Amino acid sequence: MSKHFRIGVMFSTTGPYSVVPRSMLNGALLAVAERPAPGITIEPVIVNPGGDLARYAALSREMLRDGIRHVVGCYTSSSRKEVIPCFEKHDALLWYPSHYEGFESSNNVIYTGASPNQHVLPLVDHALATLGSSAFCVGSNYIWAWENTRIFREAMTARGARVLAERYVAVGDTEIDQVVEAILEARPDFVFNNLIGTSNSAFFRAFRAACVARGIDQPRAIPVLSCTLSEPELEEIGTEAVDGHLSSSVYFSSLTSPANDAFTRFYAETFPDGPATSADAEASYIAMKLLILSLAETGTDDVEAVKEAATRQHLLAPQGEVRIDPQTLHAYLTPRIGISNAQSRFDLLVEAPGPVRPDPYLVQSSPRYAVAARNSSLRVVK
Amino acid sequence: MAPRLLQNFNGGRAHIVTSSLTAVEALDKTLGKLGVGVVYPALEDGRAKIDLGALQPERDILFIDGDLDNPVALDIDAGAHQPPVPVIGLVGVEAPSRLKHLINLGASAFLRKPVQGGAVYTALFLGINQFLLRGDLRARLDDMDRRRRGRRAVVKAIIARMNEAGVDDDEAYEWLRRESMRSRQTLEAYCEAFMTARAGPLDEPVQLRPAETRAERR
Numbered sequence: 001m002s003k004h005f006r007i008g009v010m011f012s013t014t015g016p017y018s019v020v021p022r023s024m025l026n027g028a029l030l031a032v033a034e035r036p037a038p039g040i041t042i043e044p045v046i047v048n049p050g051g052d053l054a055r056y057a058a059l060s061r062e063m064l065r066d067g068i069r070h071v072v073g074c075y076t077s078s079s080r081k082e083v084i085p086c087f088e089k090h091d092a093l094l095w096y097p098s099h100y101e102g103f104e105s106s107n108n109v110i111y112t113g114a115s116p117n118q119h120v121l122p123l124v125d126h127a128l129a130t131l132g133s134s135a136f137c138v139g140s141n142y143i144w145a146w147e148n149t150r151i152f153r154e155a156m157t158a159r160g161a162r163v164l165a166e167r168y169v170a171v172g173d174t175e176i177d178q179v180v181e182a183i184l185e186a187r188p189d190f191v192f193n194n195l196i197g198t199s200n201s202a203f204f205r206a207f208r209a210a211c212v213a214r215g216i217d218q219p220r221a222i223p224v225l226s227c228t229l230s231e232p233e234l235e236e237i238g239t240e241a242v243d244g245h246l247s248s249s250v251y252f253s254s255l256t257s258p259a260n261d262a263f264t265r266f267y268a269e270t271f272p273d274g275p276a277t278s279a280d281a282e283a284s285y286i287a288m289k290l291l292i293l294s295l296a297e298t299g300t301d302d303v304e305a306v307k308e309a310a311t312r313q314h315l316l317a318p319q320g321e322v323r324i325d326p327q328t329l330h331a332y333l334t335p336r337i338g339i340s341n342a343q344s345r346f347d348l349l350v351e352a353p354g355p356v357r358p359d360p361y362l363v364q365s366s367p368r369y370a371v372a373a374r375n376s377s378l379r380v381v382k
Numbered sequence: 383m384a385p386r387l388l389q390n391f392n393g394g395r396a397h398i399v400t401s402s403l404t405a406v407e408a409l410d411k412t413l414g415k416l417g418v419g420v421v422y423p424a425l426e427d428g429r430a431k432i433d434l435g436a437l438q439p440e441r442d443i444l445f446i447d448g449d450l451d452n453p454v455a456l457d458i459d460a461g462a463h464q465p466p467v468p469v470i471g472l473v474g475v476e477a478p479s480r481l482k483h484l485i486n487l488g489a490s491a492f493l494r495k496p497v498q499g500g501a502v503y504t505a506l507f508l509g510i511n512q513f514l515l516r517g518d519l520r521a522r523l524d525d526m527d528r529r530r531r532g533r534r535a536v537v538k539a540i541i542a543r544m545n546e547a548g549v550d551d552d553e554a555y556e557w558l559r560r561e562s563m564r565s566r567q568t569l570e571a572y573c574e575a576f577m578t579a580r581a582g583p584l585d586e587p588v589q590l591r592p593a594e595t596r597a598e599r600r
Contacts, residue, residue, distance in 0.1 A: 088500070105415050107408070107499055328415050361503070363392035363417035370387040 002039050005301050008063040009044045010073030015051020016172035017197030019232045020280050021075045024097060026271045027281030028072045031288035037296035056082045064090040069301040072287045077144045093303045095291055097283035101147035102360040110310055111330040112287040114250045116151050117359040119227040122335040123248035124155040127225055132189025133161035138179055139194030141168040148194050158367050164188050174202035180210045193226040201236040208241035219244025230278030234344035245340040250333040251279040251319040252346040260318040286317050321355050330358030385514045391506055392417030399423055399430040399454055400447035400472060405495040412502040430454050442467045448484045449474040456487055463488045464520055468513035470505055532570025539573035542580060
């Protein structure tokens with residue numbers, strides 16, 4: 001007789017940043033729909049906090065009290081931080097499937113998205129080698145953008161490059177013109193973008209329009225670099241402003257491999273109405289896949305047993321080989337940088353030769369001391 | 383200027399002084415993630431076997447269990463409670479006497495037992511940076527003390543310069559300040575050297591004569 005497991009799936013599929021979470025939900029459900037692991041059946045229990053931070057902890061509590069031990073979910077870092085105490089209290093496991101800013105490693109979370117050494121640091125090196133040495137940072141006003149910009153700024157400063165300014169806008173805010181004006185005035189070599197949701201697409205449209213009005217060839221003169229930008233967001237930007245943006249990611253839907261061909265084909269068949277697959281959708285697929293394989297291996301949903309089993313899995317994922325680092329419970333993933341095209345997809349520019357070990361606290365790569373935010377104000381006067 | 387914040391603890395070495403190893407399992411694990419090696423000094427007759435002289439403030443961190451009775455004899459700067467390396471207290475019994483003991487050892491951060499992994503980075507960040515800050519404040523206080531002691535020489539040097547050059551006190555002070563900068567000394571050190579150089583020769587040494595000679599004279 002096969003064992004039946006109920007798995008929580010928690011994504012804000014409505015609200016101000018719902019596009020990517022909708023693709024994440026699809027990714028997780030795709031793993032459930034695939035040929036099931038022998039000896040077990042999976043019942044996804046889907047909840048939608050609607051982008052309301054307060055709903056996350058309440059919904060988590062309800063699921064865990066209802067006997068669910070494993071939840072695949074959360075997109076924003078603020079929602080993850082909101083629910084972790086609940087998972088620690090009930091000793092359950094959150095499978096967090098999104099790239100994030102690091103500096104966390106709960107024993108009750110498996111992180112299948114990219115750590116900062118797998119997204120922001122490769123982007124800094126690529127930008128400095130190919131684009132120039134001055135950046136303007138924009139982001140949504142919450143922990144992801146604050147921390148990712150800090151990591152970016154420290155990496156830039158350590159390499160002798162400059163951050164000209166940082167601007168943050170509230171999540172969901174689309175009044176972006178002032179930020180665009182400030183960028184055009186500062187004329188950086190490139191923009192480092194950590195906006196999410198509707199603010200993100202509003203920014204790309206407004207920035208391109210302002211550049212066109214001034215006769216500036218935006219993708220070449222002031223390219224925008226992101227760690228968040230994925231295919232569903234490109235579709236949101238629209239055809240006028242979609243091309244020429246750089247994204248650092250461990251997955252692009254355009255990757256050519258048998259595993260990714262099968263994944264994208266099955267995804268398109270199962271969810272013909274979209275949204276397009278994305279890095280976070282792939283991370284959700286990986287999370288659910290690893291969870292199912294671990295449940296099948298152990299035959300129990302006991303958190304310790306499943307966690308151990310998860311670190312033994314080697315998954316041939318759409319992006320390539322993926323495994324979980326037993327020390328940090330973060331994933332080995334393959335960093336890549338792509339550039340968006342007019343079809344709302346990415347053309348691959350560079351990629352790492354293989355999976356890179358996660359370093360959530362950047363102990364291998366960040367400066368020992370915090371770097372001062374401003375460059376020296378001293379100048380030669382004579 | 384305040385010392386820069388230390389944020390990456392990679393290469394550090396934690397000495398965890400405790401007898402309850404189960405309470406520090408998560409500490410051990412999380413320190414590993416942060417690139418910090420862990421050693422458990424043996425406890426002999428209640429004393430931890432640590433070579434205190436070999437501890438390096440740039441590398442070593444002491445975690446001391448407040449439930450143990452004085453397990454480490456640290457050479458503490460009494461006024462500032464400044465230990466030779468950062469100390470993070472492990473708190474079990476939350477009694478004032480136990481906490482006071484940890485404060486006296488110079489603990490600059492605390493972790494409640496059993497330790498939760500999520501609290502470790504914050505405790506390290508706070509403990510080590512508070513240690514650096516206190517060391518910096520100590521150095522600044524020492525410098526202020528030294529300058530305070532040198533104030534007398536500054537006053538004397540100003541008066542001497544006024545008399546010598548026929549200038550007012552502001553001008554005399556400006557001159558001394560400029561000269562001290564030129565000689566790359568603090569104002570106080572320069573003024574002391576200035577006064578010493580200007581002091582006249584000592585009085586002729588008194589010749590002591592044998593006692594009987596003095597008796598003869600009587």
